[in-house]
Amino acid sequence: MLHCCNVVNLPEELRLLKKFHGHLGPYVVVGYRMGGLARQKLVGRLKAVSFTGTKPPLSCIIDGVQYSSSCTLGKGNITVLEAGDAKVQFLDDKHLVEISLLDKVKEGIDRSMSHDTEELLALTIFNEPEADLFHVTTIERSPIETRVKLK
């Protein structure tokens, strides 16, 4: 069988993401989708809390989140916790949106990810409907909590 890797035809969005991140794998696209989803659900300036930790490949989620949500380490509006979970919380003044990657999706990625398959997996994640990827919870924040947290 002809082994022809990394000849995936990437849409423009993913080519730019690849340029930003240095390579293209499923987890950076997971983060990219999470940040995009948060942007749809929340308004104004966002803060993000990433539960991924700082160890790749899971931490690649952070770069995707930074790229699509504008929450960046440089601006100080993203925090990374060493929890080892494919989960990110996003906050605006009134709401908290928690987005977790479904276990079955994460297991599928971890089972099949390799140097040869990462771009194809990334493209699959990019095209998957939200409901097939994520569990999303939206919580209304109380005024007191808002005041304390935004200090």
Ligand SMILES: [Zn+2]
């Ligand atoms: Zn990566």
